[in-house]
Amino acid sequence: MIELTNIRKGFPGNSRAIDNLSFTVPDGKIVGFLGPNGAGKSTTIKMITGILPIDEGSITLNGYNINHHPIEAKKLFGYVPDQPDMFLRLRGIEYLNFIGDIYEVPEQLRQQRIEKLTKQFQIDKSLHDYILNYSHGMRQKIIISGVLLHEPAIWILDEPLTGLDPKSAYVLKDLMRQHADKGNTVFFSSHGLEVVEQICDVVAIINNGELLFYGDMDQLHKEYQTDQSLENVFLELTNDE
Template sequence: MIEFNNVSKDFSGKQAVSNLNLSIPNGKIFGFLGPNGAGKSTSIKMLTGILPVDSGSITVNGMDLTTHTLKIKQSMGYVPDRSDIFLRLKGMEYLNFIADMYQVPSEIRQSKIENLTKSFGIYESLNDHIQTYSHGMKQKIVVAGVLLHDPDIWILDEPLTGLDPKSAYKLKEMMREHADKGKIVFFSTHVLEVVEQICDEVAIINRGRLQFHGNMSEMKQKFKENENLEKMFLELTENG
């Protein structure tokens, strides 16, 4: 379980996240929604330890992030919202680098790399430099790298951006399988249809404050039963 406990973050006096309280249970696909600038990526970067928490605390399976940073990070796989990293490496060099970082045994890494990259249709491009990849291919190589060490917690910031329909379907299928094993998939997205399709729980944040947390049926009960997610999302975020 992931818990945000009164978490706040300021940038130059402007509050990006304000007293965020959020519980993300095991065995769920958890959708994190909000308009641009709402505080989604800031919250994710605090969860992954990229940004420090100004006040409050984040715990993962009862462990405080500030005191068990390395152990928690080892249990996570993080796909950032930008995939333009390590561009001068070849695809295979990048994946081996990630496997080394997470100490993936050499006897199993090659089969993992082959299975993941074939699933995403980039196996034949592993000897090419990442800077020659299309945006979608860059996204795929990052996702493949994140999944190499079988992390318990997947943290995906706009993971479907740039993916072709087949790869997007495969990733959504993998997300469901991961959650069904009792693990956590925490992802932000602007693709509201995906949230309706696969999310077990949803949280909506706007201007750094939590606007809603619950499952889809609870959200529809709060509004109109036949309302679609897009209309509910706009209503929740219109006035902040």
């Protein structure tokens, strides 16, 4: 579970990038995080993961405050950033073993998971190549494989489907569903509104750092008295032309 309580964050020239943001990402649910460019999605995710400091408020992950107990909190989640261009000078297998070492995944179990994940994402033949030479989609797949390697209870995914081929996107969506169905937490941002509508149990929509809506699709339709698609409601809520 991820709990955000009265979160505020400002930057020079923007005193309220995030303004009094509160919501809960419950166990057993896939929560889609939506908003136009500059709405505050990535800033929120970076505060949840401890990359950015919080100006006001608190964020807890399965009861651990990200500010007060950062090590304990960070052991609980796997994070896919919006840009997969990391560890480029490592070979794919070196990166996965590095992640396995950090999270103390036993050798035999590690090899089983690496084999399974990389075959699912069709990068098993490229593990001895440098990540620098991977395509964008392959970099995304190796980062995702690393995130899932230690089987964290909480998945935090920032635009995880970007660059994935249709088969790999299907695999990831299926893994997300399985993970949530086991009582775990999946929180992901996406610009793909059809995907969010298809797989998410709950939707959180923000704009200008403020929460505009939080609930399931039935609540969305009831609150706005419409049977329109998520795309149409999203555009109306965010005043997109």
